Amino acid sequence: MNRKIIGEYLKTVVAAIAAIVLIWVSLSYFLLFADKSVDTDLPQYLVRSFSQYVKIKGDQVEISEEGIDRLKPYDLWMQILGPDGSAVYETNVPEEIPAQYDWYQLINYTLESNRLEGYTVFATDVEKHPGYGIIIGCSSNVAGKKSYSYAGEGKDAITKSILILIISATGIIMIAAYVFSKKVSGPVAAVIREIDEISKEKFVKSHFEENIYKDVFMQLESLDNKLKMGKKMREEWISNVSHDIKTPLSAVRGYAEILNTQDYEFERSEIGIYAGEILKAEQAIEDLVEELKVSQTLIEGKFPLKVECVNLVDLIEECISEIEPKQKSGVKIDFNYVDEESILCDRMLIKRSLLNIMHNAVIHNDKYIVLSIRVWKEEKVHILIKDDGKGMSEHELANIFERYYRGTNSEHTKGTGLGLAIAKEAISAHNGIIKVQSRIGKGTEFEIVL
Structure with a gap:
């Protein structure tokens, strides 16, 4: 039974540890990284969607105010190139940036970021306007910024993570302790209750076959059966002993009444016969009492061996x-x-x-x-x-x-x-x-x- 209790304890501990780790990881991810998002104002992302802010009618190119505002957070510059590779629209462009590009340059800028006069540039086509292109440039430190933002940073993230771990561990340990105590104390209470029932001779078999106290309940059932059998045997024994005592006593009484008859004078031989029967009956009672005495002293371990x-x-x-x-x-x-x-x-x-x-x-x-x-x-x-x-x-x-x-x-x-x-x-x-x-x-x- 000790092994079963230890086994239940270890299972509870392992389950608690697994639950703590799972909850900690889940909550930490949710609290620390739930707000994780792509910073679409960075040039490498903005260039892909900037076509929505461009309007081209004939030779006229316009950029919406929203598009201009999107360039401001990172102080980006932007050029719209015509079919011949020349800039047909510019905003915030540094002086050293050229106004004319060859197609080889544009292809490189489109495939990957590239360096241009100390700036990092990104290029793509203007959607729905074949031959037109977009170049967005920025300083190198802007291009190297992280693409993602997080809910927690630095010490705040560590503090949150530790707090989550403490809260999770405390809650899980309390739940695990409660579950384990129920597994252990519940059957113990049932054992106490059924021992009380046995003492009152009202034992009813309980169904605890699968818990850690299965052996205890089996022993209780066995004890109850033995007690019931013992009670039955004692009752039968009392009846048998009563019969075994009454039989010789009846003989003693019968012969005594015969000898006590006043109307008949017994011969010595007759008296001897009756007296012998009385002695035999007395010996039977004495043997019975001796058997009871020997049995009890042997059971108690008090019989003096000679x-x-x-x-x-x-x-x-x-x-x-x-x-x-x-x-x-x-x-x-x-x-x-x-x-x-x-x-x-x-x-x-x-x-x-x-x-x-x-x-x-x-x-x-x-x-x-x-x-x-x-x-x-x-x-x-x-x-x-x-x-x-x-x-x-x-x-x-x-x-x-x-x-x-x-x-x-x-x-x-x-x-x-x-x-x-x-x-x-x-x-x-x-x-x-x-x-x-x-x-x-x-x-x-x-x-x-x-």
Whole structure:
């Protein structure tokens, strides 16, 4: 997520810089060069359009007042030449300028500016009057003037340009900061809002798939699903635990009421039978309370491990001996090992974990199954507990180690849903690993590495 935020920040910065440069260049050009124009009073431009001010009737040549005024800004002189190359009209012409030209000179003056007696001259034809020509001359410093004028010059231009840059940068940075803050703070506000919704159990999925907090919203959705599932499992667990407590309590109450009957005198053997059933019911309640206690202390990391060297083969055989009297007829247990392996562990916790896994395999499967147990060592000790029973779905596999979870194979069996959760926490407390694989109709396989 940090990379996404940095990426958004860099994109915003690059966009802001590009916008600043673009606006600065555009405004600078507009303010500094918007009034750029050709100075048409310069001789090289005036000569091209001067024909409009010339009137020729017979041998009479006239220049309009506007034409005369156009010559004044740069103190230009002008000659109108007749068909023979002689001047038929002159204004402001210096004394040293000739009144007669040959055609070779006129052609040169027409094609490009040329020097004449210390002056620069430009020539062209008089439009609509073949044979007549125009010569406009000026001092050399006038001909060398810039052809364009600008809105800004010198220090004023620099000042305007800097001012434009500052204003553009300030505006763009403020806009970029606002856009970036919206991208970052908007989703954060939504995260806070949805966390509040989760706390009230009112979470509704938001559509933020494409923003920088996509992973956060996915985690929130996952958390919400887990909380909902956890709530459902807790409710089911409370119902199951209540049932598991009520069943032995009902037995205790029933046998107690029988023993309390005043109209019948019980024999000692009968009293012993009833007392035995009451003790069994009491033991069931005690086991349930102990399971809850162990689960909670393991989750909190407060369970005191009593580590000792334990012969793993002996421990598994002990578990099998406790499972066999309770197993359904038709269940076959097959135990194989290469060498008798010993590990440092809390004997009670590891035994409880193995018993929980074996017990689940026996009670949650069909009548006829094979329960295979193998032990071997590859750097660490491996324990494989495998059955060829019903198997589990992917959904069940994903939740099998969750507290209070009871799969579809557990619907008609008693239990708190804590057995495998305790097994996982106990093995994790020993820095071990427990893995599970299962296929519907093929069975389930637990592998423990210690």
